[in-house]
Amino acid sequence: MNKQKKTDFQVQFANAAGMLASRFSLNPTVGQIYGLLYMSNGPVSLSEMVKKLGISKGSASTNVRILESWGAVRKVWVDNSRKDYYEANPDTLNIIINRVREGVGKRLDEAEEKLKNVEKGLASSAAAAEDNAGFYESRINKIKESYGQIKDLLQFFSRED
Amino acid sequence: MNKQKKTDFQVQFANAAGMLASRFSLNPTVGQIYGLLYMSNGPVSLSEMVKKLGISKGSASTNVRILESWGAVRKVWVDNSRKDYYEANPDTLNIIINRVREGVGKRLDEAEEKLKNVEKGLASSAAAAEDNAGFYESRINKIKESYGQIKDLLQFFSRED
DNA sequence: TAATACGTTTAGAACGTACTAAACGTTATG
């Protein structure tokens, strides 16, 4: 009974985290798992996640490893047990900042690459001879500028000193 | 022929923007449309979007209004035409910053609300009497702190002076 | 007034994502 109540509170928190995650285009289960571990005072096994959150073993296994790859949880060793135990990295803000930085940075690099190709296509096309050639160039330069500014913002966040 | 080449360049750019958009969990068509308008020196009609991008009329109509609601494009008046014309707001960086600020802010407010309820549930549950009660409180406070820091970051961006 | 030219809305289909259940491989244990 007491046990039940305890679970309820943690699960409520976990579910709120899951809802928040899905609002940010993340899969809800990573949010639930992180939320549960965040609100647990000690290591939690896969089977506890399964039982408390009512999710499947496969989903728990997959998603906890996603969280691990983000540095949001880590595997901890528990004596006399064959089970895998995890605990949350409680520094949520840093996890978020790192993920934003890496995620945005990667996508921006892809975009830069693609822009380079489009620009090359422009140079060798009839568009370059148009009246609008100057306009095209200026817009491309403007985009490159924005790109640089976003990169600067990301750098700003990565200062940890 | 010349016309064709010109279209190709703009469409290449638009498609790159579409790809980038979908990498950021946005629907690709808003990216394509914004990209086309961004690379057009003058107003563009719905039917031009349809023809150049190879999308349906319905999709163009829906998505251009999404862009309008973001302040990313605006409707412009063209004499002697019953068509709707649009042009891009070329300040891409500001559009992005505003959307991030509003989108994140809104979701964070929802989360804060939910957290408040969970906290209330904690107070009136057996969990509050546990050994872990102090731990729970500290974790909740830590989350609230992160919440405030993110809010501060968002405020930081909204300075336009 | 009939026909046309618009933009909008809706119904249906296609697609990607993420879940569950079950098969699987491995390691411990009786």
Next chain:
DNA sequence: CATAACGTTTAGTACGTTCTAAACGTATTA
């Protein structure tokens, strides 16, 4: 050596999202 207890992987399914095609409403034009 057989069985059980794990975590992982896979096949299938359910769901939300976003597209197209078509129906629709409205306004213009012949």
